[in-house]
Amino acid sequence: MSVENELKVGSNEMELVDFRIFKEEDGEIYEGIYGVNVSKVREIIKFPHLTDLPGTPEYIEGIFDLRDVVIPVVNLAKWMNIVEPESIKKKSRIIITEFNHILIGFVVHEAKRIRRINWDDIEPASFVSNTSSLDGSKITGVTKIEGDNVLLILDLESVVQDLGLYEPDTQSTPKKIETFSGLALILDDSLTARKIVKEAVMKMGFDVVEAGDGKAGLEKLEDLYDTYGEEITDHLKIIISDVEMPKMDGFHFAANVKDDARFSKIPIVFNSSISDHFSESRGKEAGGEAYLVKFQASSFYDEVARVIRANMKVGV
Secondary structure, X not given: OEOOOOOOOOOOEEEEXXXXXXXXXXXXEEEEEEEEEHHHEEEEEEOOOOEOOOOOOOOEXXXXXXXXXEEEEEEHHHHOOOOOOHHHXXXXXXXXXXXXXXXXXXXXXXXXXXXXXXXXXXXXXOOHXXXXXXXXXXXXXXXXXXXXXXXXXXXXXXXXXXXXXXXXXXXXXOOOOOOOOOEEEEEXXXXXXXXXXXXXXXXOOOEEEEEOOHHHHHHHHHHHHHXXXXXXXXXXXXXXXXXXXXXXXXHHHHHHHHOXXXXXXXXXXXXXXXXXXXXXXXXXXXXXXXXXXXXXXXXXXXXXXXXXXXXXXXXX
């Protein structure tokens, strides 16, 4: 099963692969409903033959070769300490994900459908850690679906980081960093990601304004306009935005910025773990001057400096 994304830029919607994980307690089988951004899903396949990896945790099922690429496989049920019903295990599927140019397989019990959901309908997941076997920090949000059920949007990237299968490159700092002056607006719902980007742009000489999502980002722009008026572009030199954010995603935010004559000339750089070419194209369509895969330190400094230099040449 291949997965394609057909969302229009600026729609403020996301598409989710709806998948299920079942657990058995006291002879009863319960269904857990989860989702992952379709932009991070390469394909969904039947359970392949796996090669064991000695010395790895039990939730690492093994590795397999997919078209000459070796892919590790993580069993989400085992990682969540869920007892899997034997009848369900035999029907398991593998969701092949890609983020930060890394392919990882996740074992799920059933892949149901693709759902299109507006970011406005996604609520914070602050209660999850108290009501679920899953750490709430691994959930980016929750949304109601039919039958009064709740779907948990799973942050597979943070799961992989916890497992040590991926670590962002924050150390490859160039020997010489090009410096500028002025403000940089950073949008990201992850405090950790904002901290990394903030430290990087401060090394480039910028003062930083932060926002946790696209709606908050637009509010920050209005505040800056109240302060600087038509001279805002003399002060705010760059916007660096995540893509996946609650309330308003990065593409919808960028489309709003570029449609507003007051802000349209401020360059936007997307900084996202989504590494498919489709999302990069959507970023350009939304008006972004660059699309980076977070967080690769050396390319981050070079690309941000390139965008700012190019913008200065056109007289902004």
